Amino acid sequence: MIDEDLLNEFGAVEIKIGKGVHLFHEKQKAAHYFQIKFGKIKMFNLTADGKIFTQGFFEAGGSFGEPPLFTDSNYPACTIAEEDTTLLKLSKSRFFKLLKENPDIHFEITRMLATRLLYKSMQLKVISSFKPEHRILSLIDYLKKEEGIPESQKFGVSLTRQHIADLTGLRVETVIRTVKTLEKDGSLKIIGHKIYR
Incomplete structure (x- = not known):
């Protein structure tokens, strides 16, 4: 979503995680913006009886885990690499600086978050009814x-x-x-x- 050169300009670092490796866990403090360069990430929750409820899959060019950055809260779900994955990782403070200096990108992030919110609302209705x-x-x-x-x-x-x-x-x-x-x-x-x- 955000141009890689711009992310690098603001101090993003490239990290690699292998298939089956967790990037962050539920209730862990949100501190970074993540964007996928290669690979695939699954975001999920574990229910009380140990079942997995998948929140979504994210692939190359996609980002994930942004909402708790804006609310200064913990991640509401866990993530795991579905395959070997390369990510760009940018600290929360530098991510906010990037958004403030690039209002067009800020708007696109807001649009993307609104779209995901609508999807979650739709899925809750569909799954329950x-x-x-x-x-x-x-x-x-x-x-x-x-x-x-x-x-x-x-x-x-x-x-x-x-x-x-x-x-x-x-x-x-x-x-x-x-x-x-x-x-x-x-x-x-x-x-x-x-x-x-």
């Missing part, structure tokens, strides 16, 4: 919109069935069965195991 078919289609439609893909154009979902399950609160078996049902009724297409809508 709707059948698996609706949950899966709502997630895919959100991802398609985020990518800026026109409704008339086919969109290939890069998530695995497990990732879809994690993001919709469903079991992976339910996702597999529901995707097949959605393919039969024409709501989705499956080409080479990849979902298209």
Whole structure:
């Protein structure tokens, strides 16, 4: 999201973490802005009974964990590298300085946070109220919109069935069965195991 040269100009450092390594944990004090250069990060919570609830997946060019920087609070979730990942890490104070000196970037960060907030609100409603078919289609439609893909154009979902399950609160078996049902009724297409809508 933020140009790497600009991040470097404000003192960002490059860090590498291996697959399966945690970057930060829930309730840890938020102190840095993180942007992914290569790789993939999963943000999640552990429920009281030890189950994982996935908040989101973040890939190259994406950032994550910003809200607690603005509220001077702790991280509300944990993060783990889904694959070997390279990040740009910028201290909170330098991140705020960058935003103050670059109002256009500040606006883009605000827009991105508002979009994520709307998504969370939508997902809470969908997870609590709707059948698996609706949950899966709502997630895919959100991802398609985020990518800026026109409704008339086919969109290939890069998530695995497990990732879809994690993001919709469903079991992976339910996702597999529901995707097949959605393919039969024409709501989705499956080409080479990849979902298209």
